[in-house]
Amino acid sequence: MTFRAPVRDLAFALSTVGHDALVKRAFPELDADTISAVLEAAGGFTTDVLAPLNRRGDLDGAKIENGVVRAAPGFAEAYRQFAEQGWNSLAADPQFGGQGLPKAMELAVFEMVHAANMAFGLCPMLTQAAVEALTLHGTEKQKRLVLPKLVSGEWTGAMVLTEPQAGTDLAALSARAEPDGDGGYRLYGQKIFITWGDHDATDNICHLVLARLPDAPPGVKGISLFLTSKHLLDDEGNLGARNDFRPASIEHKLGIHGSPTCVMLYEGAKAELVGEPNQGLAHMFVMMNAARLQVGVQGVAIAERAFQQALAFSQERRQGRAAWAADGAIWGHPDVRRMLTLSKAKIEAARGICLTTGVLADIARLADTEEERAAARARQELLTPIAKAWSTDVGVEVASLGVQVHGGMGFIEETGAAQHYRDARIAPIYEGTNGVQALDLVGRKVPMAGGAVMRELCAEMQVTAQTLADTAELAAVGRRLAAGVGALERATEWVLANGGTAAQAASTPYLKLAGDVIGGWFLGRQALAAAGASDPWLQSKPALARFYAAQVLAGAPGLADSVCEGAGDLEHVSPEALAG
Template sequence: MTFRAPVRDLAFALKVAGFDELTAKHFPELDADTAAAVLEAAGAFTTDVLAPLNRVGDQQGASFADGQVTAAPGFAEAYRAFAEQGWNSLSAEPEHGGQGLPKAMELAVFEMVHAANMAFGLCPMLTQAAIEALALHGTERQKRLVLPRLVSGEWTGTMNLTEPQAGSDLAALTTRAEPDGNGGYRLFGQKIFITWGDHDATDNVCHLVLARLPDAPPGVKGISLFLAPKFLVNEDGSLGERNGLAPASIEHKLGIHASPTCVMVFEGARAELVGELNQGLAHMFVMMNAARLQVGVEGVGIAERAFQQALAYAQDRRQGRSPWSGEAAPIYDHPDIRRALMLMKAKIEAARGICLTTGVLADLGRLAEDPARRAGAKARQELLTPIAKAWSTDVGVEVASMGVQIHGGMGFIEETGAAQHYRDARIAPIYEGTNGIQAMDLVGRKLSMAEGSVMDELCAEMAMTAEALTERRDLVEAGRRLAEGVRALEAATDWLLSHRGADSLAGATPYLKLAGDVIGGFVLARQALAAGESDEAWLQAKPALLRHYAAHVLAGAPGLAAAVTAGAEELEAISAEALSA
């Protein structure tokens, strides 16, 4: 099935997210025509270059032999074209060789990249995270010699956190860093699940590695961040000898077969400190937060790809009779199929809007001239980031699963490609802190910011939008459903703020889903209002999608609020023996 980059929907979602106001004030050179040209060019590249490689990447994947990783067929050439055309440098600062475009624009471009070829997109995505970490915490040498080459795409970057005994609990990591007596360090240890940890698409791979010094404090307070390149970097920027690190193997995975997931071994690898000693976790969180929003965009991208294929199949596959015409018809004319497709499309639009809104807020949090506006944007960005990551990636899995279902038995057959989208999508809820961890972060840290006022202000804004919907006869019921959802979210928020410990943790995941469902409805409401009563079919769909979402998603908000407030008593009482066969 041919992929079509959703340029039109992305441009509309950016506009509703506040992109025009952002660019008019802070990026005056990025007028509407220029922004449209960027999206169109990215759409052409992802459609013509990346999408055709998606299937062969899944079938053949990356390979490992003699201590070297080779990218899937065509991927190295595609990556070099990606870098040469400047797609790797969109939002990086011009002083480091970047184009200085908004983060929101980069997210829109990367949604198309992930939709076309998620396994490919993981490589530059992690490089973006490394760029942000070095731009903020790197030494002058690192900014002079390494950062520009990451920005240009000449080299790629990775995150090295996880170890066999230390997954999400980084306090348990044992990789050690020993001073080499010359101002540098030597790294010893093993890291696992390192995405694009080695490959042949670029001359160098720059690893950002968490490790601890021998005399460091125990736990997370003793973790430092180090830069260890595959090839050492000379003072003139040229490459020196091979460093003491290498992939030991690549994993055999459920999906994303073209993305090499490496076991990396450090045997005295030379490394430089990034930032301050024993502040490595805080420094790495710059990468983590950047990657979390990008992973949310991954969820949107893979959902878009799965939806496009399901819609095309539903229009082509003929079976049964239409209840509307009474004639033999494609399955698109069956109400249950059309219901599923509308729900898929609505959730994609909602997740896309959440992610792009978070991107606009990230830009405003850096650039807004008024300190209060800057602080408010940053706070809302922090609140939305775990929702953007977790809710959007859950949407990716759900939509991909529905895509398989719409294909029926053919969806379970690999030749159709629907199964690949489902397999690829399944990693995103696990990446960069599992969705359960995102939920715990939301209820444990983000809700309590400014004594709960950040969520309060968002709920007040959503309630106003719900009221605005009731002024349109065709959206009265959707407005009522959104208002009910906001009230459910407010009640659940108040309960969580007054309950800590196990009770709040037990309600964290249903709370994040509730928040995502309601905020997603808010996004669709704003889009429906912005679409007006246009004669264009695609704009007429916006109010229809809101109404469908309100009936099938927002209607469940009170039930989710009940799950949030159920508490942990039942969980504490149940034993593993009671649950076992």
Template sequence: MTFRAPIRDLAFALKTVGHPELIARAWPDLDDDTVQAVLEAAGAFADNELAPLNRRGDLEGARYENGVVTAAPGFADAYRHFVEQGWNSLSADPEHGGQGLTKAMELAVFEMVHAANMAFGLCPMLTQAAIEALTLHGTERQKRLVLPKLVSGEWTGAMCLTEPQAGSDLAALTAIARPDGNGGYRLSGQKIFITWGDHDAADNIAHLIIARTPDAPPGIKGISLFLATKFEVKDDGSIGGRNSFRPASIEHKLGIHGSPTCVMLYEDAQAELVGELGQGLAHMFVMMNAARLQVGVQGVAIAERAFQQALSFSQERKQGRATFEDAGGMIYGHPDVRRTLMLMKARIEAARGICLLTGVLADLADRAATDDERAAARARQELLTPIAKAWSTDIGVEVASAGVQLHGGMGFIEETGAAQHYRDARIAPIYEGTNGIQAMDLIGRKLRANGGETLKALCGEMALTAELLTETAELAAVGRRLAAAIAALERAADRALGADNIAALAMATPFLKLAGDVVGGWILGRQALAAAAAGADDPWLKAKGALARLYASQVLTQASGVADGLAESADDLADTPAHALAG
């Protein structure tokens, strides 16, 4: 099946979910025509260059031979074209060679990239995260010599955290960086699961690595952030000899076979400090948070790809007697098939809206007119980031699974391609802090940061949308159900704020899902209102209302039950040892 970039959906989402009047004030040159032109050009690249490589990348994958990693067939050429066309530098600061567009625009473009070829998109995605980290915390030398090369895409970035004994528990890492007596460091250790840690698609690779110095205190306070490049970067910007780190192997994975996931060995490698000693985790979190939002977009992207294939199949496959005659006898005419597809589409649009809104808030946190506006945007961005990452990647897996199911037995056969989307999607809930960690972050830090005031303000804004929906005849039921779901979220938040630590951790994941469901319903309600105002004669616009109604009836109606049962599991969890679950 040929992939088609969802340009109209993305343009509509950018217009409806954010704060267009504030963005227009901060980016006066970013008018509707410019947005459309950027989306169309990026969509053409995704459709024509990246999507055709997706299946071959899955089947043949990246290769490791004799200590050398080679990108999947066609990926290196595609990356060169990606860079030449300027897609790597969209939102970077013009001071470092970037185009200065919004984070939301970057996310919209990368959704199309990830949907066309998720394994490819991981490479520039991590480069974007490295750009953000060095922009905020890099030394003058790093900003002069390394950052512009990352912005241009001539070099790529890699994030190096995990060790065999230290996954999410970064306090357990053992990689060590010893001062070399000349202002630099010599770094030794092993890192695993390093996405695009080595390859042949770019001239150099900049590794951002967390490690300890010899006299560092134990735990996270002893972690610092270091930069090591595959080839030496001389003071005049030229590239010197090979640094003393290398890939030991690439992982054999469930999916994303086109992405080389490396085991990296650092053997007294030349490195330099990024930021301050002992602040490595805080500095790395800049990179991780950027990657978390991008991974949320990956969830949207792979869901979009799976949905498109399922929708196409439903219009080509004939089985049984269809109920709806407009489907020409194909399975799209079966009510449950159509319900499944519409709910897939509704969840995608909700997740897309959450991710793009989080990007808009990042933009406003940087450029809004007043200190208060910037602070409010930052607080809401931080609240929504774990939701954008976790809820959207769960949606990616759920929609990809529904895509396999809709194909029937054909979906379980690799040749149809539906299984690849499911396999590729499954890593995203694990990447950049598992979704359970995102839930703990939401309920333990982001919700409690100011006594719940940020969520309370968001609920108030969502309630205003619910009122507008109830005043629109065809959307009144959506408004009532959204209002009830908002009230349920507020009850759940009150319980979480009053809970002890164990109870809060026990309810973290269902609380995040509830929050995502409700915010997603709000996004769909806003889109339905915008579509109704734009005119009801266009079937595409009419479908926005239908999607909001279906989502409200099948998702928002569950919110009250989830909220009411949220605090009831902690005791049962505490009282159930592992042997009680064994057969």
């Protein structure tokens, strides 16, 4: 199935999440024609260059040969084109060679990249996360020698956290950094699951590594962040001898076969401290939060790719007597149409959440007053775990529905539908499992300012619900959204009043409830923007909002009930009872 970059959907979504107002205030030199040209060019590149490599990357994958990782066939050349055309530098600071475009535009471009080829997109995604970390916490020398190379894409970056005994629990990290006597450090240890930790697409790779100094306190308070590169650098940033770290193997994974996931060995690698000693986890969180938002975008992207394939198949496949298709195409079967419409609605909802989080990131940096910046920062922090977890759950759900639409053919690898499902399944796991995102939401983000950030968001959503209720063709959406926001408010007050283990047990249903309602809010806003339009494409937006309201928002009160049950019987369930 030929991939079609969703340029029009992305442009419309940007226009409804506050991007236009942001551009007018903070990017006055950026006009509508330029935005359109960037999206169209990215759509062409992803469609023509990256999408055709997706299946080959899945079948052939990355390889390790004589200690060297070889990218999947065609990936290295595609990466060189990607960097040369400037796609790596969209939102980076111009002082380091970036183009200084809005974050939401970068996310829109990267949605197309991930949809075309998710395994490929992981490489520049992690490079951008490294750029953000070094921009905030790097030394002047690191910014001068390393940042421009990462921004341009001449070099790539990798995030190096996990060890065999330390996955989510970073307090268990044992990699060590020993002073070398010359103001630098030597790194020792083994790391696993290092995405694009080694490859042959660029001459150099910069690793941001968590490790412990000799006198570090135990736990997460004793972790520092270090920069080390595949090749040693001289004082002008020129590449020298190979550094003392190497890939021991690459993982054999369920999906994203084109992305080399490496076991890395650090055997005295020369490194530099990034930021302050023993503050590495806080510094790394800059990189992790950037990656978490991008992973949310991956969820949207893989859902879009799976949906496109399933929609095309539904119009080609003839089976049985279709109620709404005289030619027997399965698109005419009500349940097939239900699955596809639900998929499209959830894609639009997740896209709205992710792009809004990107807009907030720019407002938090560029707004005129500290009050505005602080409010945007707080809402960005609130939405980030929802963007990551809810959107990646949507990716898996839609990819699974795509297999279902294909029927038995979806379970056959040759159709390609199974690849999207396999690729999607990692996104709820890496960059902090979705369960961890839910714990972060109820434990840290909802309680911010005594719950004021979520309460203010709910109040804003209720205003939209009233506007929808006052619009004849959208009145049902307004009623459902109002009830959904009411359910979220009730669940939020319960979380704030209880906390602890009870809130932890309810965290996943709470995050789902929040995503369902906030996603419905974005669909309602799109519907209002398109109301009364004569264009059939725009007319689909109110229809999607009505369908989502009936199929998803209608379940919000029940989800709130689930949240308010807290731990229920969980504390008393035993493995023996479950095993039977």
